[in-house]
Amino acid sequence: MDRRIIPLIMCGGAGTRLWPASREVHPKQFLPLFGARSTFQDTLIRVSDASLFERPVIITNNAYRFMVLEQLAEIGLEADVLLEPMRRDSGPAIAAGAAFAQTRDKEAIILALAADHVVRDTAAFVAACREGLTAAQAGHIVTFGVQPERAATEYGYISPGDVISGQVRAVAKFVEKPDAETAAGYVKSGYLWNSGNFMFRAAVLLDEYRKVDAGSVRAVADSVASAGSDLGFIKLDTDTFASAKSISIDYAVMEKTSRTAVVPVACGWSDVGSWHAVWELSDKDGQGNAARGAAVFEDSRNCNVTTDRALVALEGVDDLVVVATQDAVLVSRQKDANGLKRLVATLKTVAPQVTEDHIKVHRPWGSYQSVDNGERHQVKRIIVKPGGRLSLQKHHHRSEHWIVVRGAARVTVNELVKTVHENESIYIPIGAVHRLENPGKIQLELIEVQTGSYFGEDDIIRIEDDYQRT
Secondary structure, three states, X not given: OOOOEEEEEEOOOOOOOOOOOOEOOEOHHHOOOOOXXXXXXXXXXXXXXXXXXXXXXXXXXXXXXXXXXXHHHHOOOOOEEEEEOOOOOHHHHHHHHHHHHHHHOOOOEEEEEXXXXXXXXXXXXXXXXXXXXXXXXXXXXXXXXXXXXXXXXXXXXXXEEEEEEOOEEEEEEEEOOOOHHHHHHHHHOOOEEEEEEEEEEHHHHHHHHHHHOHHHHHHHHHHHHOOEEEOOEEEOOHHHHHOOOOOOHHHHHHOOOOOEEEEEEOOOEEOOOOHHHHHHHOOOOOOOOEEEOOEEEEOOEOOEEEEOOOOEEEEOOEOEEEEEOOOOEEEEEOOOHHHHHHHHHHXXXXXXXXXXXOOEEEEOOEEEEEEEEOOOEEEEEEEEOOOOEOOEEEOXXXXXXXXXXXXXXXXXXXXXXXXXXXXXXXXXXOOOOEEEEOOOOOOEEEEEEEEEOOOOHHHOEEEEOOOOOO
């Protein structure tokens, strides 16, 4: 009898290929690039058929854990969430997921998926999973080879070999990203794009990994065995996980094992690795222009605009990418992904903050956003989710004035506990122990005016905290 598959969703990475929308603190897998949902949410929904898939396992890190929970709740799904103590690339991450899955089922079959990929034909993808399941049960490490839509130079390729069963083929060889002429030859010869997603028995993957790096597998297995629990998250042990070698699953296992197989699939797949890829996947007007947010095009063709604030107007230009966020604007050529990589590398030396943080900062209780600042003041817009509350805290260098603009706030200031309603305000003196919470059913929104000599986040002295940040 066929077993059900445990999806392993990897979402701990922080790429900047979609800068300035994607940054270290809020990477692309959590962004709604093609509608109301993020690619992380779409990936989870894609593997939510309970007749084929079991409860998913998500592997991420401490910085993203509350975004993971929030986005799970938005789509009404639950998962086991593993927290990596530090990044060690996809090899140790997948090994950790496999070792954890074995604590649920020694014979577990894993479907390892990146959280930032797009699949436009879910039915075709699920059919490919069903096709590859028998081969995975038989001990093959199955990869999904995407039928090429063009001679792409940004993907690796797979040469399919002999038939194993049904549509499943052996892998004759993996090849690296080619130049344009070589890519055209690969497509003509029937090669497939390497999607970087895999299905396997957990025991098989760990055995194959162990053959080439037994120490890393032992370290990862020990980190799972010694894992702790924190607010419902599963925290892998730091000391043991740290000794695992940082390496991708491709180099660690896939290029060395003799057990690989491939399922060809045409499912509208993309790894969304550039703004050009976003444009390819977006709806366009008659001149090939795509827009997310307010944009106007005049005598312009094949342009891609993303804006979350200002109106962007383009006139007399072709093949441009314009991305406007509240603290950075990108203007780039459509097809020069390497140019953006070079730009971000430069920015990390001259303005690192814009590659790491957004003006809007997400917190487990909601978010805050800087509106204005000066030498002796800072103004923020704060949003607290229903039921959310900030830590009980104090500051040594600033006082605060809160004005409620939506909802109702329960405010603690020393011994005083008071409900503050819309268009009301309250003052927090320097050194006062205080807390803000939302007891209502709608979002609490307020304006915070800080005055003082220092406004850094390290002037928050937490006394009590629901999220264990004291």
